[in-house]
Amino acid sequence: MTNAELALSVDTSDEWIRQRTGILERRIAGENETTADLGTRAAEAALRHAGVSAGTIDLVIVATATPNETFPATATRIQASLGMTRGAAFDVQAVCTGFVYGLAIADNFIKVGQAENVLVIGAETFSRILDWEDRGTCVLFGDGAGAVVLQGSESRGGPEERGILSTHIHSDGRHHDALYVDGGPSSTGTVGHLRMEGREVFRHAVVRMSEAIDQALEHNHLTPGDIDWLVPHQANMRIIEAMGRRLHLPAERVVCTVDRHANTSAASIPLALWEAVGDGRIKEGDMVMLEGMGGGFTWGSALVRW
Ligand code: ACO
Numbered sequence: 329m330t331n332a333e334l335a336l337s338v339d340t341s342d343e344w345i346r347q348r349t350g351i352l353e354r355r356i357a358g359e360n361e362t363t364a365d366l367g368t369r370a371a372e373a374a375l376r377h378a379g380v381s382a383g384t385i386d387l388v389i390v391a392t393a394t395p396n397e398t399f400p401a402t403a404t405r406i407q408a409s410l411g412m413t414r415g416a417a418f419d420v421q422a423v424c425t426g427f428v429y430g431l432a433i434a435d436n437f438i439k440v441g442q443a444e445n446v447l448v449i450g451a452e453t454f455s456r457i458l459d460w461e462d463r464g465t466c467v468l469f470g471d472g473a474g475a476v477v478l479q480g481s482e483s484r485g486g487p488e489e490r491g492i493l494s495t496h497i498h499s500d501g502r503h504h505d506a507l508y509v510d511g512g513p514s515s516t517g518t519v520g521h522l523r524m525e526g527r528e529v530f531r532h533a534v535v536r537m538s539e540a541i542d543q544a545l546e547h548n549h550l551t552p553g554d555i556d557w558l559v560p561h562q563a564n565m566r567i568i569e570a571m572g573r574r575l576h577l578p579a580e581r582v583v584c585t586v587d588r589h590a591n592t593s594a595a596s597i598p599l600a601l602w603e604a605v606g607d608g609r610i611k612e613g614d615m616v617m618l619e620g621m622g623g624g625f626t627w628g629s630a631l632v633r634w
Pocket residue numbers: 339340341344345348349424463464465467468507524525526527528529530533561562563564591621622623
């Protein structure tokens with residue numbers, strides 16, 4: 329759906345959306361397509377790419393704020409669609425930080441030896457919770473899914489070690505009213521619509537994501553110069569550019585898909601990763617910084633040597 333198509337039904341313009349957000353278009357799931365459908369396709373692609381069969385996966389984590397149903401977890405639907413009959417599957421709810429939260433959980437499961445092969449999926453159908461009459465929010469989001477496979481391996485302790493080097497996750501629930509959905513099973517008994525104070529979110533996003541980046545660098549005794557790629561949550565071009573400047577990275581080292589995908593919440597980081605790995609930009613051994621922030625507020629970073 330292009331900005332021009334949106335402008336046919338809501339009082340907005342391609343120019344306004346482009347200038348304020350960098351978004352040119354977004355993807356909208358088909359009428360009968362669910363979060364589990366999108367997540368399953370992303371999972372299949374990730375398994376293929378990793379050369380791993382679904383039968384060897386012992387944990388499926390789905391980061392989503394738009395599950396198929398209130399319960400069971402969308403992860404269990406995807407598990408079944410993949411033909412898996414073993415392992416565990418659950419959803420993680422941290423909105424746009426969901427994928428970083430999922431990575432943190434998967435990394436820790438692997439580190440303590442409770443899982444060896446983990447599928448982490450970010451999948452969303454935000455189009456279903458948008459108020460399509462609210463121009464302040466409906467222009468910003470889209471649908472999509474992305475996934476990664478994490479595998480445990482013996483650590484040799486060297487600086488060249490591949491995989492997740494660190495994760496840092498945070499939340500501060502006092503900011504509920506800045507970004508939330510005004511419905512739910514226990515409050516209204518309805519699904520509800522997304523509500524947001526755009527300026528407030530923008531201000532916090534820049535500060536919090538910068539903190540998460542600094543924390544990852546400090547923890548790993550690295551400087552911005554050590555980072556090859558920034559793969560940020562794709563909310564807004566201006567926020568993404570601010571994060572790139574924070575790491576002194578030229579624009580071509582910051583992976584950006586917000587122009588074509590808009591904000592796909594928990595799916596945005598793995599979707600951006602898929603593009604940059606798929607087209608050969610991110611190569612084995614590259615140092616990749618992932619960061620995100622979302623409703624709650626939640627925020628965090630993951631540092632990965634690809
Ligand atoms: N088209 C045209 N005009 C609009 C639109 C629109 N789609 N939306 C709002 N406006 C108008 C407003 O009504 C207002 O008009 P007024 O001055 O006559 O009252 C004017 O534009 C300015 O509105 P603001 O909301 O102050 O615009 P701002 O410059 O803050 O930009 C935006 C809004 C793009 C939402 C910005 O605040 C933002 O990007 N915030 C971050 C939000 C975000 O990314 N959220 C994603 C979820 S959280 C996360 O992922 C990090």
